[in-house]
Amino acid sequence: MERAALTRRGLLIGIGAAGGAGAMYAAMGALGLAPSEQDKAFTPPRQGDFTLRGKGSAKVVILGAGVAGLTAAYELGKAGYDCTVLEAREKAGGRNLTLRGGDRLPELNGPVQQAAFGEGQYFNAGPGRIAPWMLTLDYCRELGVPVEVFVNHNAMAYVHTGGRTMRVRAARADLYGYVAELLAKATDRGALDRAVSAQDRERLLDFLRRFGDLGPKMDYAGSARRGFATYPGLAEGTLDAPLSLTDVLAAGTGRLVLNDFGHDMATPMFQPVGGMDAIVVKLTEAVGADRIRTGAKVTGITTLADGVEVVWDGGSIKADYCVAALPPHVMAKIPHNLGAQVTAALKTPVPVAAGKIGLEYDRRWWETEDRIYGGVSETDLDITHIWYPSHGYHSGRGVLVGYYNTERDAELYGVLSPEDRRRRALTQGKKIHGEKYRQGVLADVSIAWHRQPHIEGAWVRWPAFDSSFTLLQRPAGRVYFAGDWLTQLIAWQAGAMESARAAVTQLHQRAVRSA
């Protein structure tokens, strides 16, 4: 979720993009957060780690069957812990939500939508992509969830700014071309003689020529890299003229062509085959579906000297430990005896709004007509992005993500009826793709994460990673907290998994000591 990436780096640590890496190193040290390799090492609890007391198993109640809760139950289960997962929603998975034909989607203060997608079609309403370095991919391997490439960057996709639509590849070629040309000129004029040695200058010019596809006079006059008006075949292709420097800078195009530059957004990315919830399905299987009680809303949490008691709307449960894997703002509303500091800390992170719409079309015109196979078009419209499906290429139908927006844009769409969301999304998308964008729509479902029952936010933003953050990384009595919101991978499933592992490690060490 690239907005999340900006949020994390920009707003959360209050430094980020604007501050540069140097500032980040410093801040990390100041907060005592500089991680070590040790943080990444994880040894799953094993049956043989200790002889569990009593009936041979400590009992753990886990609040929330999202990715953090399920991962905790899965890892604890490896050592034979007796886990019960309480989930307030109708099904497990939390924000890992894939919608298919027949699925119901209720909304706070809104109508219940019924997805009417065709057979085999799906819409990842929550997370949609996995970076190769993320723990999520390790769990896919361990659980046997097959993965395929999620096309995040597509040179053939569009960038739409200031009313102008152009291919990403053309925008990049022009920007790179002018940057290379300008720097070559400045170098030639000796403007950088103090900064760059004579030897480096020659090498730099060689790089700039290649980087910008410059002509013999180190000028940029367009490039095949922009793509062609007519692609080569029997004869050479025909090229469109490049935009002027002024035009390519004017529309803010440059901001929208860097989507794959971040460490979490770089090519390639991955997705489970058949829908993101394949991870939920496999985790549920491994945990045991009978251990997960859905439709169970927790109403009270009491930590005791010898255990923990959790009350839910259908009964109560006593356990040795609790893992609270709920969103912090939801958890904060549940009566508990963990102290005012914990409540204050839980209330610190701010929920962020985000929304998505899935639009099923009767034909894959983006492939046959626009030659866009997967990827994302970036816009300065309130839809922000259009995602093209990275699966089912050349099949009959397909589901686009017609918007994926956050904050103010998401709130704007969130207050609309599902019909009005669709209408608005189609009107905006038409500006990029023309009239065909409004034709042949078979079904649609839209989600406003900040209006989802028992979730109430797409993710959270910490005003600062201060003592509230570190407080909740440790247990309160016998209650351990877990969730992406307790990591530096907010809005990523990998964060939920890392956090679950940390909670499991702490809980298990204590259980072994007291066994």
Next chain:
Amino acid sequence: MERAALTRRGLLIGIGAAGGAGAMYAAMGALGLAPSEQDKAFTPPRQGDFTLRGKGSAKVVILGAGVAGLTAAYELGKAGYDCTVLEAREKAGGRNLTLRGGDRLPELNGPVQQAAFGEGQYFNAGPGRIAPWMLTLDYCRELGVPVEVFVNHNAMAYVHTGGRTMRVRAARADLYGYVAELLAKATDRGALDRAVSAQDRERLLDFLRRFGDLGPKMDYAGSARRGFATYPGLAEGTLDAPLSLTDVLAAGTGRLVLNDFGHDMATPMFQPVGGMDAIVVKLTEAVGADRIRTGAKVTGITTLADGVEVVWDGGSIKADYCVAALPPHVMAKIPHNLGAQVTAALKTPVPVAAGKIGLEYDRRWWETEDRIYGGVSETDLDITHIWYPSHGYHSGRGVLVGYYNTERDAELYGVLSPEDRRRRALTQGKKIHGEKYRQGVLADVSIAWHRQPHIEGAWVRWPAFDSSFTLLQRPAGRVYFAGDWLTQLIAWQAGAMESARAAVTQLHQRAVRSA
């Protein structure tokens, strides 16, 4: 094939990369090659186009069951032409060659290799990737060949130059960072005041800050975009320091991180599921396997007033027309009566050497240890590239392409025995991946395309697209030529397909006129 891309743009039209786009426009006009939309339009021959004479079908003999020959037979078959395809090799496909366990690979003046890959493993010895704008993808759709993403660019892959190995993402981040910083400095110093307006300057600086991930003083001091020494989890990740400008320029790294900039190499690219030869299989099915005679070496071609006669080593065949879809240097050696000019033209393009090795490993260490899922590592070693498989992620085994080299490097490997090729490839790859690169190799097969019987070259290079090129785009008597070598898409299957369509169109127009 990126070397091919450079060849086409650099050497073939004699202008290319060094000349820039401006020069290319001019050259296109001068050669009369500027294509029109009309060139791209293709109407397949249909049964109803005319009532074919005699038994209702004109007879066509097609020389070569490579992609051009098969495409011609397929398109002609749509109108009921009676096609016979003569193929000198043991099986159809030509350079579209996928090797699996049990396959034999003979070589001119070399031993026969036997591929010993495990069940389900394969190695695309020829073409491996398809750009989304290419005709190849349309044929995949039309023929029902499922496609998946071929990861061509991978930020996690390595660039190895001057003895230094670094992640592609780190090399790019450093190069972009310094380019942005230097241009920002030059702009600040007023070096570009004549070239850039005041308004553009502010916008340019904004872009440069984002493009280079610069700090508040517009300096580059490293970036999360480089990737992390320890990736973020519970705590922020730890960053390695960036290379110095001198270091990042010194090794020529910049030349090797632009692999996806070209119009034919941009992300995303595609491959047929299960092996490139799925295209051959489906074309063969559509043409009818009984129409393709393999092991049939053509020894004479005679164009006559009323037809064409082709002699092969097992007999002769008379037909109304012939489509010669052989490599030009192979065709040139076959006795014919098409005239000295045709022979001279066929001898004009120069065959290019290229080689590949497929290495099957017992585990996918590149995924589990290096976090490289598909993609290409670029090197300045004689192996040039290492390709990681874009399929079978997380499965037990996998086949790497241990080298894909051309010209001198390919000739160097070509003269070695298969064992020595493997040994050398493993020694080179170890420089990047360490000792594990030489461990767990289960099987290997290497191909030297310039030593392949009846092919004798990976592709060709035209010294110039002169009258020889245009001569062969027209029929000689009743013989039509086809192949990627007759297009501006040399070394791409799309070229073979475009050329086949052009030959079919010309042949069909003539057949309709004379019907």
